Amino acid sequence: xxxxxxxxxxxxxxxxxxxxxxxxxxxxxxxxxxxxxxxxxxxxxxxxxxxxxxxxxxxxxxxxxxxxxxxxxxxxxxxxxxxxxxxxxxxxxxxxxxxxxxxxxxxxxxxxxx
Amino acid sequence: xxxxxxxxxxxxxxxxxxxxxxxxxxxxxxxxxxxxxxxxxxxxxxxxxxxxxxxxxxxxxxxxxxxxxxxxxxxxxxxxxxxxxxxxxxxxxxxxxxxxxxxxxxxxxxxxx
Numbered sequence: 001x002x003x004x005x006x007x008x009x010x011x012x013x014x015x016x017x018x019x020x021x022x023x024x025x026x027x028x029x030x031x032x033x034x035x036x037x038x039x040x041x042x043x044x045x046x047x048x049x050x051x052x053x054x055x056x057x058x059x060x061x062x063x064x065x066x067x068x069x070x071x072x073x074x075x076x077x078x079x080x081x082x083x084x085x086x087x088x089x090x091x092x093x094x095x096x097x098x099x100x101x102x103x104x105x106x107x108x109x110x111x112x113x114x
Numbered sequence: 115x116x117x118x119x120x121x122x123x124x125x126x127x128x129x130x131x132x133x134x135x136x137x138x139x140x141x142x143x144x145x146x147x148x149x150x151x152x153x154x155x156x157x158x159x160x161x162x163x164x165x166x167x168x169x170x171x172x173x174x175x176x177x178x179x180x181x182x183x184x185x186x187x188x189x190x191x192x193x194x195x196x197x198x199x200x201x202x203x204x205x206x207x208x209x210x211x212x213x214x215x216x217x218x219x220x221x222x223x224x225x226x227x
Contacts (some may be wrong), residue, residue, distance in 0.1 A: 049213065101173075
């Protein structure tokens with residue numbers, strides 16, 4: 001079975017400061033991991049995905065995530081927060097069996113303070 | 115190129131009523147998915163399709179039916195709506211399975227009274 005735990009339901013940072021959104025996963029085999037972002041009243045957009053090629057994954061809008069197998073973590077970071085980063089972020093693990101069945105974490109709401 | 119569209123955007127139903135949500139994609143994608151999103155939870159997979167004429171159950175299929183008669187459309191039906199089906203419903207499509215990116219629609223907010 002696969003599962004994802006996002007360790008913070010809400011993170012608040014000031015504009016220009018670093019962002020850290022934490023995610024731990026559980027998987028009985030090599031996982032595929034994703035981060036999705038959902039802006040208010042919008043659909044979800046893929047930020048980045050880990051596909052076992054490189055442990056440090058760079059995504060859109062300056063975000064990146066590091067896969068750490070020993071810690072079963074896939075934390076999302078950004079060096080400097082922007083007001084437009086305010087959104088809900090989902091860590092996702094996937095089982096690839098033909099179709100891509102995504103298992104979502106509970107989500108972390110990121111608030112940016114001016 | 116509209117991507118993934120969903121109709122309607124909002125709907126209010128009474129318990130026991132039926133309705134169909136429509137998802138359409140213009141990217142010629144083979145795979146399509148229906149999710150529901152509830153407060154404090156991530157998205158959960160209801161049903162999915164790996165191609166025209168095929169459907170399969172996801173994590174939470176009970177109370178829903180789907181059809182994929184045309185490649186570009188994926189319909190989600192509620193035969194007898196229940197308050198527990200109050201949720202935001204998202205459709206997604208992908209070119210293939212594996213690691214292909216899923217593209218999401220804007221969602222349908224459904225309230226069942």
